[in-house]
Amino acid sequence: MSVTVFQNARVVDPSRGVDETGAVIVDGAKIAAAGASAHNQGIPGGATVVDCAGKTILPGLVDSRVFIGEPGAEHRETIHSASQAAAAGGVTSIVMMPDTDPIIDDIALVEHVLRAGRDTASVHVYPAAAISKQLAGHEMTEFGLLREAGAVGFTDGRHTIASSSLMRRALTYARDFGAVIAHETQDAELSANGVMNEGLYASWLGLSGIPREAEAIPLERDLLLARLTRGAYHAAKISTALSAAAIARAKADGANVTAGVSINNLSLNENDVGEYRTFFRLSPPLRAEDDRLAMIEAVKNGTVDVIVSSHDPQDVDTKRLPFADAAEGAIGLETLLGTALRLYHNGDLPLLRLAEVLSSAPAKLYGLPGGRLSPGAPADLILVGLDDPWVVREADIRSRSKNTCFEGARLQGRVLQTLVSGRTVFSI
Amino acid sequence: MTQAPSPPLFPHRHLLGIRDLSPADIEMLLDRADAAVSISRQSEKKSSTLRGRTQINLFYEASTRTQSSFELAGKRLGADVMNMSVASSSVKKGETLIDTAITLNAMRPDILIIRHQSAGAAALLAQKVGCSVVNAGDGAHEHPTQALLDALTIRRAKGRIAGLSVAICGDILHSRVARSNIMLLNALRAGVRVVAPSTLLPSGIERMGVTVCRTMEEGLKDADVVMMLRLQRERMAGAFVPSVREYFHYFGLDAEKLKAAKEDALVMHPGPMNRGVEIASEIADGPQSVIQEQVEMGVAVRMAVMQALLDPRRNPVGGAR
Numbered sequence: 001m002s003v004t005v006f007q008n009a010r011v012v013d014p015s016r017g018v019d020e021t022g023a024v025i026v027d028g029a030k031i032a033a034a035g036a037s038a039h040n041q042g043i044p045g046g047a048t049v050v051d052c053a054g055k056t057i058l059p060g061l062v063d064s065r066v067f068i069g070e071p072g073a074e075h076r077e078t079i080h081s082a083s084q085a086a087a088a089g090g091v092t093s094i095v096m097m098p099d100t101d102p103i104i105d106d107i108a109l110v111e112h113v114l115r116a117g118r119d120t121a122s123v124h125v126y127p128a129a130a131i132s133k134q135l136a137g138h139e140m141t142e143f144g145l146l147r148e149a150g151a152v153g154f155t156d157g158r159h160t161i162a163s164s165s166l167m168r169r170a171l172t173y174a175r176d177f178g179a180v181i182a183h184e185t186q187d188a189e190l191s192a193n194g195v196m197n198e199g200l201y202a203s204w205l206g207l208s209g210i211p212r213e214a215e216a217i218p219l220e221r222d223l224l225l226a227r228l229t230r231g232a233y234h235a236a237k238i239s240t241a242l243s244a245a246a247i248a249r250a251k252a253d254g255a256n257v258t259a260g261v262s263i264n265n266l267s268l269n270e271n272d273v274g275e276y277r278t279f280f281r282l283s284p285p286l287r288a289e290d291d292r293l294a295m296i297e298a299v300k301n302g303t304v305d306v307i308v309s310s311h312d313p314q315d316v317d318t319k320r321l322p323f324a325d326a327a328e329g330a331i332g333l334e335t336l337l338g339t340a341l342r343l344y345h346n347g348d349l350p351l352l353r354l355a356e357v358l359s360s361a362p363a364k365l366y367g368l369p370g371g372r373l374s375p376g377a378p379a380d381l382i383l384v385g386l387d388d389p390w391v392v393r394e395a396d397i398r399s400r401s402k403n404t405c406f407e408g409a410r411l412q413g414r415v416l417q418t419l420v421s422g423r424t425v426f427s428i
Numbered sequence: 429m430t431q432a433p434s435p436p437l438f439p440h441r442h443l444l445g446i447r448d449l450s451p452a453d454i455e456m457l458l459d460r461a462d463a464a465v466s467i468s469r470q471s472e473k474k475s476s477t478l479r480g481r482t483q484i485n486l487f488y489e490a491s492t493r494t495q496s497s498f499e500l501a502g503k504r505l506g507a508d509v510m511n512m513s514v515a516s517s518s519v520k521k522g523e524t525l526i527d528t529a530i531t532l533n534a535m536r537p538d539i540l541i542i543r544h545q546s547a548g549a550a551a552l553l554a555q556k557v558g559c560s561v562v563n564a565g566d567g568a569h570e571h572p573t574q575a576l577l578d579a580l581t582i583r584r585a586k587g588r589i590a591g592l593s594v595a596i597c598g599d600i601l602h603s604r605v606a607r608s609n610i611m612l613l614n615a616l617r618a619g620v621r622v623v624a625p626s627t628l629l630p631s632g633i634e635r636m637g638v639t640v641c642r643t644m645e646e647g648l649k650d651a652d653v654v655m656m657l658r659l660q661r662e663r664m665a666g667a668f669v670p671s672v673r674e675y676f677h678y679f680g681l682d683a684e685k686l687k688a689a690k691e692d693a694l695v696m697h698p699g700p701m702n703r704g705v706e707i708a709s710e711i712a713d714g715p716q717s718v719i720q721e722q723v724e725m726g727v728a729v730r731m732a733v734m735q736a737l738l739d740p741r742r743n744p745v746g747g748a749r
Contacts, residue, residue, distance in 0.1 A: 198631045199631050199632050200631065200632030200635050200636070201632075202630075202631065203630035203631055203632045203633065203636065204447075204607065204636070205547055205548070205569060206547035206566070206567050206568035206569030206570070206604060206607060207547050207548075207567075207568075207569075208568075209631055211631075275548065275551055276547070276548030276551060276552065317524075320524065320526050321524060321525065321526075321546075321552075322525060322544065322546030322547070322548050322549045322552055322566075322567075323546065323547065323548045324546045324547060324548075324567065325546055
């Protein structure tokens with residue numbers, strides 16, 4: 001097997017708390033060593049040496065909330081095109097949501113996604129299966145068989161489960177299989193017709209608002225059930241201080257809960273909707289600035305465990321509409337790192353913590369092998385120019401859909417090279 | 429004989445909302461509308477200001493009153509007016525607003541009047557067409573010509589707008605008329621109060637430049653103008669207020685409640701009215717009511733708006749777009 005030594009880099013491995021100058025030694029598809037100690041080992045005979053002075057090596061990012069159009073809406077995104085976007089964005093593992101057509105609620109679909117990923121994708125694609133059959137919120141899917149087939153977790157994707165008894169049983173039953181239940185919470189009644197954050201801004205625009213409580217009420221229910229069942233619960237995309245406080249309380253009570261936040265809710269607020277810009281119609285909606293700041297604080301203090309892109313490709317047919325009629329969602333795989341690094345450059349988060357919530361923490365949550373640079377781990381890693389400036393341009397977007405919230409944004413920190421299992425899948 | 433000086437050039441290509449207008453823009457439109465009133469009162473009502481111009485009315489929501497007002501305004505100015513009836517068009521077959529806009533744009537109209545159920549629809553249309561766009565109501569967002577005609581009605585009756593106390597009563601939450609009026613009246617320095625049950629007030633109302641009143645007595649006290657809003661029947665059956673009976677009891681305008689306002693207070697309603705729900709018949713038809721004048725001013729304001737937007741000094745007939 002071929003050996004490559006990436007030398008003189010800033011090596012960041014959150015799985016071991018490492019942020020130091022050193023080397024990463026890749027032996028075939030695995031990492032042999034990483035960090036200052038790897039540097040001291042010297043260079044094995046026959047190794048290819050790459051000088052990485054001034055560059056940073058991070059574990060390949062693990063994006064645990066990615067919507068893909070395959071099967072059913074390949075005109076928006078295929079597994080192949082999503083993987084190209086991911087590779088360019090430094091994302092080496094994606095957890096794919098079951099909101100496809102047909103829905104991933106059956107082992108045949110899990111197998112299909114794994115096969116398509118293996119055959120067409122340049123990064124690792126892991127399917128999450130539906131909690132409820134047809135995402136209808138009534139009957140549980142076959143957690144055991146789905147898990148054996150390769151589903152890494154369970155989620156109803158964009159849908160919130162209204163039935164408390166189903167949620168209780170799902171948490172209880174999933175526990176037997178060591179699987180996590182990931183859930184986006186939005187009370188359908190309270191958010192009825194709502195299209196953006198409730199408040200003065202929505203009122204002037206004449207748009208129906210979604211109150212913060214619409215997220216918090218089903219979340220609080222779920223957290224009570226997580227305490228009751230001792231099941232593993234992941235609040236997939238929280239967006240408000242209210243929700244962060246609820247998670248913090250549940251964690252303090254010893255419940256087996258974790259939380260995620262979309263990069264959009266860390267980067268943008270309701271004012272970005274501007275004059276009815278539909279690319280900024282998201283779920284959860286962009287909130288007020290104080291909620292955005294509360295989300296950053298929640299990532300910093302450990303209340304929130306993972307950051308996701310919530311990549312959600314939508315085409316012109318679903319976005320070139322009046323705001324209230326447009327679909328929710330924005331793409332994000334290619335801008336995840338650059339937008340997240342704003343938090344590092346601003347001094348909001350240390351690089352080690354940022355790397356953790358983007359790689360090792362989501363990998364741990366879903367039991368994935370990547371997201372770390374420890375010896376024996378898959379050689380999924382990225383070389384990053386932390387300070388390199390770039391501008392997001394629609395023409396450069398690899399995703400089949402172009403609905404980015406960051407068109408024209410100036411970002412600092414760019415992926416120079418992406419390795420998946422030791423193979424270069426992207427380089428500048 | 430000296431010719432009247434021509435009015436100053438209106439600095440906007442579209443009329444999408446009151447928000448985009450300066451106080452001077454508003455005054456200019458009201459002045460032009462004043463002049464248009466006299467055209468409508470002549471026996472010869474047709475002028476040739478917009479001769480050769482094409483106006484398309486694109487109404488996604490049925491509105492006999494607003495649509496006919498725009499149609500008449502266009503015809504009195506000599507424009508060719510076409511009404512797109514959405515019910516019988518390809519819109520029903522799933523064509524999107526933007527595709528419809530692009531199609532209509534290819535017919536090279538000079539002005540498009542749009543009424544749509546979604547907030548922001550007029551602004552979206554304006555981005556996609558080469559002609560002027562007038563927002564005739566977009567969801568719960570804005571209805572600028574209604575606010576202008578209300579202002580004209582008030583100004584002609586009271587001689588001014590600054591310093592007046594105006595009470596806007598009813599379903600503020602869903603009302604584009606309320607939003608446009610709040611902005612216009614604030615721009616012209618009137619005092620605005622809103623009166624409604626709290627379930628019909630939008631979030632953040634206290635920061636919208638109004639005084640929030642919980643009772644009609646408080647809201648109407650010494651008011652110069654009482655503006656009633658329509659409450660849709662489906663919102664009265666328990667979703668926002670418990671019943672028509674209870675709503676009328678607390679918020680319907682009757683002679684007793686009107687006593688709190690100044691003796692010469694104007695009573696206004698954008699129509700169509702729910703008699704006995706938000707307003708008693710005797711008040712709607714009473715001496716303080718200017719509801720008929722509002723309709724007349726509507727035509728004048730729409731004439732003024734179209735003249736201002738299609739000012740030949742800016743966009744000459746046959747000129748390049």
